[in-house]
Amino acid sequence: xxxxxxxxxxxxxxxxxxxxxxxxxxxxxxxxxxxxxxxxxxxxxxxxxxxxxxxxxxxxxxxxxxxxxxxxxxxxxxxxxxxxxxxxxxxxxxxxxxxxxxxxxxxxxxxxxxxxxxxxxxxxxxxxxxxxxxxxxxxxxxxxxxxxxxxxxxxxxxxxxxxxxxxxxxxxxxxxxxxxxxxxxxxxxxxxxxxxxxxxxxxxxxxxxxxxxxxxxxxxxxxxxxxxxxxxxxxxxxxxxxxxxxxxxxxxxxxxxxxxxxxxxxxxxxxxxxxxxxxxxxxxxxxxxxxxxxxxxxxxxxxxxxxxxxxxxxxxxxxxxxxxxxxxxxxxxxxxxxxxxxxxxxxxxxxxxxxxxxxxxxxxxxxxxxxxxxxxxxxxxxxxxxxxxxxxxxxxxxxxxxxxxxxxxxxxxxxxxxxxxxx
Amino acid sequence: xxxxxxxxxxxxxxxxxxxxxxxxxxxxxxxxxxxxxxxxxxxxxxxxxxxxxxxxxxxxxxxxxxxxxxxxxxxxxxxxxxxxxxxxxxxxxxxxxxxxxxxxxxxxxxxxxxxxxxxxxxxxxxxxxxxxxxxxxxxxxxxxxxxxxxxxxxxxxxxxxxxxxxxxxxxxxxxxxxxxxxxxxxxxxxxxxxxxxxxxxxxxxxxxxxxxxxxxxxxxxxxxxxxxxxxxxxxxxxxxxxxxxxxxxxxxxxxxxxxxxxxxxxxxxxxxxxxxxxxxxxxxxxxxxxxxxxxxxxxxxxxxxxxxxxxxxxxxxxxxxxxxxxxxxxxxxxxxxxxxxxxxxxxxxxxxxxxxxxxxxxxxxxxxxxxxxxxxxxxxxxxxxxxxxxxxxxxxxxxxxxxxxxxxxxxxxxxxxxxxxxx
Numbered sequence: 001x002x003x004x005x006x007x008x009x010x011x012x013x014x015x016x017x018x019x020x021x022x023x024x025x026x027x028x029x030x031x032x033x034x035x036x037x038x039x040x041x042x043x044x045x046x047x048x049x050x051x052x053x054x055x056x057x058x059x060x061x062x063x064x065x066x067x068x069x070x071x072x073x074x075x076x077x078x079x080x081x082x083x084x085x086x087x088x089x090x091x092x093x094x095x096x097x098x099x100x101x102x103x104x105x106x107x108x109x110x111x112x113x114x115x116x117x118x119x120x121x122x123x124x125x126x127x128x129x130x131x132x133x134x135x136x137x138x139x140x141x142x143x144x145x146x147x148x149x150x151x152x153x154x155x156x157x158x159x160x161x162x163x164x165x166x167x168x169x170x171x172x173x174x175x176x177x178x179x180x181x182x183x184x185x186x187x188x189x190x191x192x193x194x195x196x197x198x199x200x201x202x203x204x205x206x207x208x209x210x211x212x213x214x215x216x217x218x219x220x221x222x223x224x225x226x227x228x229x230x231x232x233x234x235x236x237x238x239x240x241x242x243x244x245x246x247x248x249x250x251x252x253x254x255x256x257x258x259x260x261x262x263x264x265x266x267x268x269x270x271x272x273x274x275x276x277x278x279x280x281x282x283x284x285x286x287x288x289x290x291x292x293x294x295x296x297x298x299x300x301x302x303x304x305x306x307x308x309x310x311x312x313x314x315x316x317x318x319x320x321x322x323x324x325x326x327x328x329x330x331x332x333x334x335x336x337x338x339x340x341x342x343x344x345x346x347x348x349x350x351x352x353x354x355x356x357x358x359x360x361x362x363x364x365x366x367x368x369x370x371x372x373x374x375x376x377x378x379x380x381x382x383x384x385x386x387x388x389x390x391x392x393x394x395x396x397x398x399x400x401x402x403x404x405x406x407x408x409x410x411x412x413x414x415x416x417x418x419x420x421x422x423x
Numbered sequence: 424x425x426x427x428x429x430x431x432x433x434x435x436x437x438x439x440x441x442x443x444x445x446x447x448x449x450x451x452x453x454x455x456x457x458x459x460x461x462x463x464x465x466x467x468x469x470x471x472x473x474x475x476x477x478x479x480x481x482x483x484x485x486x487x488x489x490x491x492x493x494x495x496x497x498x499x500x501x502x503x504x505x506x507x508x509x510x511x512x513x514x515x516x517x518x519x520x521x522x523x524x525x526x527x528x529x530x531x532x533x534x535x536x537x538x539x540x541x542x543x544x545x546x547x548x549x550x551x552x553x554x555x556x557x558x559x560x561x562x563x564x565x566x567x568x569x570x571x572x573x574x575x576x577x578x579x580x581x582x583x584x585x586x587x588x589x590x591x592x593x594x595x596x597x598x599x600x601x602x603x604x605x606x607x608x609x610x611x612x613x614x615x616x617x618x619x620x621x622x623x624x625x626x627x628x629x630x631x632x633x634x635x636x637x638x639x640x641x642x643x644x645x646x647x648x649x650x651x652x653x654x655x656x657x658x659x660x661x662x663x664x665x666x667x668x669x670x671x672x673x674x675x676x677x678x679x680x681x682x683x684x685x686x687x688x689x690x691x692x693x694x695x696x697x698x699x700x701x702x703x704x705x706x707x708x709x710x711x712x713x714x715x716x717x718x719x720x721x722x723x724x725x726x727x728x729x730x731x732x733x734x735x736x737x738x739x740x741x742x743x744x745x746x747x748x749x750x751x752x753x754x755x756x757x758x759x760x761x762x763x764x765x766x767x768x769x770x771x772x773x774x775x776x777x778x779x780x781x782x783x784x785x786x787x788x789x790x791x792x793x794x795x796x797x798x799x800x801x802x803x804x805x806x807x808x809x810x811x812x813x814x815x816x817x818x819x820x821x822x823x824x825x826x827x828x829x830x831x832x833x834x835x836x837x838x839x840x841x842x843x844x845x846x
Contacts, residue, residue: 080601081603296720301721
């Protein structure tokens with residue numbers, strides 16, 4: 001009797017990458033390798049779902065165990081990511097047909113998609129291919145996003161490490177400003193990510209703790225910016241402490257509802273200039289209070305900073321990858337492994353199952369009671385939520401003073417389809 | 424026969440602080456404590472030399488050994504720093520007289536000044552008080568500056584840690600951009616410190632190494648910016664690698680000799696706006712090549728980042744503090760402990776003595792042969808110089824996911840002088 005060849009798996013990374021998304025990839029691949037009777041090979045999409053559409057698959061089996069293990073401590077997306085959202089079946093049947101062609105050609109029966117809210121939507125659509133187009137597939141979403149805005153899961157892998165980076169950096173810069181404040185800088189401003197929700201900005205509040213109090217003022221995207229209120233508070237904190245650190249979310253909006261960063265700046269030639277929100281806030285401090293300031297924009301540094309990743313985050317990122325494979329092996333489809341907080345003190349968590357149709361296209365906003373009454377800080381409840389997520393250090397290995405991050409060979413799987421596909 | 428009371432020491436931090444200046448303080452205080460027969464108490468100036476002028480002294484003897492030891496892993500200036508340069512004796516005799524009054528009142532015979540070029544000048548002036556004003560003092564300069572621009576010493580404590588931070592951050596962000604480049608960001612720009620010399624920008628070049636090559640393009644303050652040449656190179660690198668990371672020094676100047684960051688930006692109301700150089704460069708990339716970009720400004724994060732300090736740097740910072748005290752005990756005046764590179768492979772260094780009049784007001788520029796012929800990169804020689812300075816990790820202790828940095832009690836020494844002094 002001929003042995004049935006086990007189905008292969010497709011894995012892809014989607015959207016903005018993080019310090020720990022590769023830890024999830026590591027969890028997927030290492031777990032799949034333990035079940036070769038059920039999962040044949042793991043093919044990764046080069047540049048996310050685009051790799052599936054263009055039949056540009058990477059054979060992860062050509063990577064040795066050591067390289068795959070090193071993914072756990074390597075930031076970024078090892079197979080390339082993309083910003084590409086599949087349209088609905090009605091709108092673009094062509095893409096789904098192509099996916100099925102590619103999956104069929106490469107005997108793919110498992111689909112692991114590692115991303116945020118938009119990606120969950122793509123994953124859900126793929127999970128329905130069995131029903132809608134008669135192609136048998138099990139699609140499991142692997143959660144990832146620094147924005148921490150996926151529903152059901154208590155938190156999102158990727159967020160904890162950004163939170164830790166921002167908390168640590170804000171504390172360090174605050175120590176710096178405090179030393180300089182007597183004769184120089186009194187206001188330090190750091191711009192952080194989070195266009196829609198203030199989760200990352202909130203993490204700046206962790207810079208201050210009971211044993212190390214620091215005057216931190218947070219500007220959340222959830223709170224409409226009021227220049228006078230802000231300036232008054234800066235003035236008060238500088239008078240009281242000698243200095244203040246301002247954590248400003250890139251998504252802060254002014255009274256007219258426009259992004260505060262969008263100030264209609266023009267250069268000497270009248271060209272429109274795109275700037276960040278930090279210099280805008282800094283200029284207000286200068287104009288209204290004439291205080292010396294410094295500002296930083298963390299940008300990609302915050303989400304790539306594997307060197308200061310949260311151990312909790314790394315463990316959870318690995319766990320959701322591992323559990324995604326286990327769920328597939330149990331026959332699940334259209335689900336996502338979610339993190340469930342079991343207790344806060346001590347912090348305990350486990351993985352449970354979330355139905356994907358409850359995840360896709362739902363954005364989890366920060367609860368109102370996480371922001372202090374005055375709109376400039378975090379509450380005890382917020383602090384209790386955030387604190388365990390940044391706990392623990394998980395340093396990468398170093399050589400000659402630099403972290404040793406792995407670059408995979410990323411060898412292509414031989415194409416089997418006769419025609420190309422344009423995306 | 425009455426025992427002669429040993430002279431006390433004055434220690435102060437000056438100018439911009441660093442991730443490791445407190446390690447030098449730790450070296451000074453721990454070493455002084457081992458020689459109580461020669462050095463009575465160590466008094467620190469609150470906010471640098473201003474503390475001496477205003478008789479605002481901190482009694483470091485009131486801090487326990489554990490707190491002093493913790494200075495070694497705490498960034499910033501624990502006693503406060505200042506930007507304040509003593510004028511010449513001819514211009515402001517009043518200040519020198521005041522210093523002598525304060526020193527005399529507190530039996531101070533040793534002066535340890537921890538700073539960069541300007542501070543070396545102040546220290547030199549103080550060292551001459553014995554000669555010029557008949558007050559016996561031994562003044563030793565303790566080198567510190569992220570700018571790495573002090574002469575004689577092979578490198579400056581503080582620089583190695585910034586260099587490591589920039590090299591690591593640039594590598595991490597480059598991994599991030601490489602993952603996104605297919606459908607999103609292709610150019611990442613990071614702005615770094617160094618208004619006069621490109622030492623810190625050069626460190627960005629370490630992001631790329633033989634085992635991890637990365638297309639890094641550096642804009643040095645030493646090289647006059649040429650927009651077309653820059654844009655052509657960005658275009659070429661993106662075509663070749665799919666992405667590029669640009670490290671731009673805040674000190675880059677355009678063809679007219681003006682800082683590139685000074686673009687005459689005005690907001691919607693016509694107010695002049697102060698911005699960084701990173702967004703200026705980003706806008707050029709947008710205008711000329713229409714490539715998607717991201718930009719970061721590291722600002723204080725880079726010099727406060729004790730969490731990723733270079734072990735070499737921490738050891739050297741401690742050593743110059745320790746050696747400053749030893750030099751004082753040997754009877755030296757007007758000197759600075761300097762780092763001498765003994766060999767490169769393996770890296771070995773020792774401390775030797777530099778006469779302060781050869782240090783003060785001399786700026787060490789980056790050698791021309793450290794910058795590659797095209798002006799956008801570093802040479803092998805530069806790499807060999809920089810590499811050992813970022814070597815080794817020296818992590819601070821953590822509690823609940825955050826670094827435990829010490830805050831001293833900083834208790835004041837009782838004032839003895841009848842009148843106040845305005846600075």
